[in-house]
Amino acid sequence: MYICNSLIKHGYFNFSLTILEYCSPEKCLIREKHYWDVLKPEYNIAQDPTAPMSGRKHSDKTKQILSDARKGTTHNNETKTKISDALKGKTPSKETKTKISDAMPTSIKIEVTDIKNDTTTSYDSISEASRALKISFPRRAAISIYFIRNKKKPYKGRYTFKKI
Numbered sequence: 001m002y003i004c005n006s007l008i009k010h011g012y013f014n015f016s017l018t019i020l021e022y023c024s025p026e027k028c029l030i031r032e033k034h035y036w037d038v039l040k041p042e043y044n045i046a047q048d049p050t051a052p053m054s055g056r057k058h059s060d061k062t063k064q065i066l067s068d069a070r071k072g073t074t075h076n077n078e079t080k081t082k083i084s085d086a087l088k089g090k091t092p093s094k095e096t097k098t099k100i101s102d103a104m105p106t107s108i109k110i111e112v113t114d115i116k117n118d119t120t121t122s123y124d125s126i127s128e129a130s131r132a133l134k135i136s137f138p139r140r141a142a143i144s145i146y147f148i149r150n151k152k153k154p155y156k157g158r159y160t161f162k163k164i
Contacts, residue, residue, distance in 0.1 A: 003043045
């Protein structure tokens with residue numbers, strides 16, 4: 001963003017792009033380090049392009065170890081707030097919704113009691129109940145949260161849910 005802001009502030013005509021050297025891909029980082037040391041470029045963010053993880057990828061085994069190490073851990077409240085703030089106003093794509101849906105466990109049959117109308121209806125899934133009650137995404141998670149938090153108070157003062 002530093003260079004983008006400078007381009008906007010000073011105008012594109014005040015900048016130029018010059019190819020200093022052609023080299024093989026395996027030599028690029030070494031040559032970049034050389035030119036960084038010689039020219040001290042103002043807009044180059046990476047002060048050391050040969051940093052240990054530069055251009056590397058974790059192996060599948062390492063990825064599994066990292067994944068196992070994170071299992072059972074949760075984010076602290078500050079991190080949760082940052083994530084929440086970053087997602088505010090964003091609507092997930094259909095592809096993302098499908099991935100989330102596919103990752104969820106199999107359907108849970110539930111019974112919804114409407115205490116105002118004194119009726120009870122059974123649904124094959126939380127999603128089906130959400131559609132019937134016109135609880136749109138992402139609020140349909142409210143039914144799952146109702147179960148997770150073991151709530152007894154009627155949702156929206158009207159509905160109670162029970163797994164069947």
